[in-house]
Amino acid sequence: MKIDFDGIQAFVAIAELGGFSKAAEQLHVTQTALTRRVQKLESYLGLRLLDRTTRYVELTVVGREFLPQARSIVSEMTNAVGRLKDMSRNAKGSLTIACIPTMASHALPAVMRRYTAAYPGNRIRIIDASAVEVRNAVLHGQAELGIGIPTERHPDLQETQMLEEPYMFFCREEHPLSRQKSITWADLREAELIVISGLSANRVFLDYQLARRGISIAGAYEVQHLSTAIGLVAAGVGTAILPSSTLEDGARPGLCRIPLIGPVIKRKITLLRRRNATLSPAASAFHALLIERE
Amino acid sequence: MKIDFDGIQAFVAIAELGGFSKAAEQLHVTQTALTRRVQKLESYLGLRLLDRTTRYVELTVVGREFLPQARSIVSEMTNAVGRLKDMSRNAKGSLTIACIPTMASHALPAVMRRYTAAYPGNRIRIIDASAVEVRNAVLHGQAELGIGIPTERHPDLQETQMLEEPYMFFCREEHPLSRQKSITWADLREAELIVISGLSANRVFLDYQLARRGISIAGAYEVQHLSTAIGLVAAGVGTAILPSSTLEDGARPGLCRIPLIGPVIKRKITLLRRRNATLSPAASAFHALLIERE
DNA sequence: CGGCTTTATTGCGATTTGCGCATTACTTGG
DNA sequence: CCAAGTAATGCGCAAATCGCAATAAAGCCG
Numbered sequence: 001m002k003i004d005f006d007g008i009q010a011f012v013a014i015a016e017l018g019g020f021s022k023a024a025e026q027l028h029v030t031q032t033a034l035t036r037r038v039q040k041l042e043s044y045l046g047l048r049l050l051d052r053t054t055r056y057v058e059l060t061v062v063g064r065e066f067l068p069q070a071r072s073i074v075s076e077m078t079n080a081v082g083r084l085k086d087m088s089r090n091a092k093g094s095l096t097i098a099c100i101p102t103m104a105s106h107a108l109p110a111v112m113r114r115y116t117a118a119y120p121g122n123r124i125r126i127i128d129a130s131a132v133e134v135r136n137a138v139l140h141g142q143a144e145l146g147i148g149i150p151t152e153r154h155p156d157l158q159e160t161q162m163l164e165e166p167y168m169f170f171c172r173e174e175h176p177l178s179r180q181k182s183i184t185w186a187d188l189r190e191a192e193l194i195v196i197s198g199l200s201a202n203r204v205f206l207d208y209q210l211a212r213r214g215i216s217i218a219g220a221y222e223v224q225h226l227s228t229a230i231g232l233v234a235a236g237v238g239t240a241i242l243p244s245s246t247l248e249d250g251a252r253p254g255l256c257r258i259p260l261i262g263p264v265i266k267r268k269i270t271l272l273r274r275r276n277a278t279l280s281p282a283a284s285a286f287h288a289l290l291i292e293r294e
Numbered sequence: 295m296k297i298d299f300d301g302i303q304a305f306v307a308i309a310e311l312g313g314f315s316k317a318a319e320q321l322h323v324t325q326t327a328l329t330r331r332v333q334k335l336e337s338y339l340g341l342r343l344l345d346r347t348t349r350y351v352e353l354t355v356v357g358r359e360f361l362p363q364a365r366s367i368v369s370e371m372t373n374a375v376g377r378l379k380d381m382s383r384n385a386k387g388s389l390t391i392a393c394i395p396t397m398a399s400h401a402l403p404a405v406m407r408r409y410t411a412a413y414p415g416n417r418i419r420i421i422d423a424s425a426v427e428v429r430n431a432v433l434h435g436q437a438e439l440g441i442g443i444p445t446e447r448h449p450d451l452q453e454t455q456m457l458e459e460p461y462m463f464f465c466r467e468e469h470p471l472s473r474q475k476s477i478t479w480a481d482l483r484e485a486e487l488i489v490i491s492g493l494s495a496n497r498v499f500l501d502y503q504l505a506r507r508g509i510s511i512a513g514a515y516e517v518q519h520l521s522t523a524i525g526l527v528a529a530g531v532g533t534a535i536l537p538s539s540t541l542e543d544g545a546r547p548g549l550c551r552i553p554l555i556g557p558v559i560k561r562k563i564t565l566l567r568r569r570n571a572t573l574s575p576a577a578s579a580f581h582a583l584l585i586e587r588e
Numbered sequence: 589c590g591g592c593t594t595t596a597t598t599g600c601g602a603t604t605t606g607c608g609c610a611t612t613a614c615t616t617g618g
Numbered sequence: 619c620c621a622a623g624t625a626a627t628g629c630g631c632a633a634a635t636c637g638c639a640a641t642a643a644a645g646c647c648g
């Protein structure tokens with residue numbers, strides 16, 4: 001036979017309010033229904049929980065013993081379900097998103113501001129890591145959403161392109177090339193390039209695109225992170241080819257950002273999520289904000 | 295809408311066994327039923343708890359968060375109901391009984407032995423107190439059963455007579471009356487009686503019975519408890535009129551117990567319980583043993 | 589790559605459960 | 619002894635739930 005939550009809830013309400021009628025009102029059912037629920041529960045258990053006359057209701061010894069447990073069951077249940085409905089109705093809940101560092105400081109902040117305004121109280125955890133780590137975080141469920149650049153395909157991963165950004169040339173103002181409106185790849189012969197490590201998805205992508213066009217570049221220095229590269233450029237060590245969003249125009253005095261053409265090469269920023277994995281309402285709302293602006 | 299325990303139970307089983315079919319087997323329903331339960335729960339909550347294909351079942355983010363709570367709800371419920379059914383089926387549970395001291399050491403022990411043999415593990419708490427206290431303990435629900443002597447009637451109290459025992463005369467062997475086979479009340483003129491306090495139900499009853507018959511006795515000493523009276527008799531202070539069960543024949547060397555006749559006056563031992571108060575199965579079983587032997 | 593196996597879902601009919609209304613039964617206070 | 623208040627019951631209806639059979643979908647393996 002099936003376990004009867006209604007009966008227990010009825011029992012608790014009756015015991016606490018001291019009567020069937022009052023309990024019925026609170027539970028929004030008729031008193032008849034409560035009578036039946038209690039009868040069913042008692043007959044299922046094989047013992048009486050309430051001694052009742054038409055005049056008063058009183059707990060039996062067993063009922064008195066059971067009441068605290070019953071109360072706890074009911075409240076635990078009610079709370080849990082309430083929380084879930086709240087998550088569903090108001091997209092409440094915390095949210096983890098993985099993101100490559102450039103985007104974390106470029107595209108994300110605006111969305112985060114709008115999200116927090118719309119759903120205050122939701123905790124957001126950002127895993128800022130390399131594109132490969134972003135991919136894995138999404139794949140293994142550590143993050144519900146990921147923002148990165150295309151990497152190795154995986155059948156369980158679903159990618160949506162969000163935006164594209166060109167690679168640009170970064171140098172100091174006193175650099176010989178800094179006055180040009182645009183620069184071609186051929187101009188980079190002796191540019192003392194700081195390049196990103198071959199383990200980076202950025203580098204893999206860039207190499208692939210250049211190789212397709214028969215272009216090759218040589219790096220004098222190699223680092224792991226874009227931010228380090230920018231730092232070295234600023235320090236006068238050399239120049240670098242980096243995604244445009246690595247640094248906003250004029251964000252750092254003394255540094256120039258110059259379009260690279262012939263050809264223009266762009267990297268795609270993609271939004272990652274696991275295929276067949278339902279997003280939590282909180283993540284779903286964030287997802288909506290992300291794709292709404294493209 | 296109504297809270298759905300079945301759905302949660304299904305969810306937990308599926309999550310833990312990793313599939314609808316296995317869970318269905320454990321819950322003794324068809325797999326179809328589980329599909330429906332989960333669907334109903336999810337649509338009620340407005341969110342998905344399980345991502346499932348025909349090949350595997352996996353928790354969603356929300357489901358993963360909810361699982362521990364759900365598990366705790368289910369196990370708490372299952373345990374609580376299990377305990378209650380155990381109480382009902384096997385008369386498990388603890389039991390409190392109030393009893394006047396003489397009966398606690400006279401009639402009770404045999405019943406307790408049989409009870410413990412039949413229902414091992416049940417804790418028995420005995421409130422050994424005066425007849426008035428026994429009455430109140432039962433009346434106020436501190437004890438489910440009471441063994442005492444008739445006191446003031448109360449509409450909520452139900453009394454069943456268990457046995458009767460005569461008052462007898464107690465003295466030391468060297469006492470002049472100790473050789474008689476029986477003693478009449480008239481013989482007690484100069485017996486140096488130790489009597490029980492007038493607050494005792496015993497005394498009230500005895501006085502009433504004697505007065506009805508125009509007999510009066512005078513006490514030289516007065517104590518509260520029967521056991522104290524016996525002690526004083528043994529110490530040679532005087533003699534006493536006490537219920538026969540106060541001391542078994544020969545239980546204390548040097549003391550005599552002699553029938554009092556002309557007339558024989560007996561006190562009734564009654565079993566008390568609250569009217570309209572259902573006994574716990576444990577108490578009910580004890581009650582059955584008590585009245586079975588009359 | 590196409591059939592095969594496995595597993596969840598759906599359509600449908602039958603049964604059961606649960607509810608509310610109206611009425612009854614019972615207790616108690618005046 | 620009557621009146622008021624409260625729980626229980628008879629009855630009929632509505633909805634939920636289930637099981638069976640058929641269907642759909644996803645990976646496995648030859």
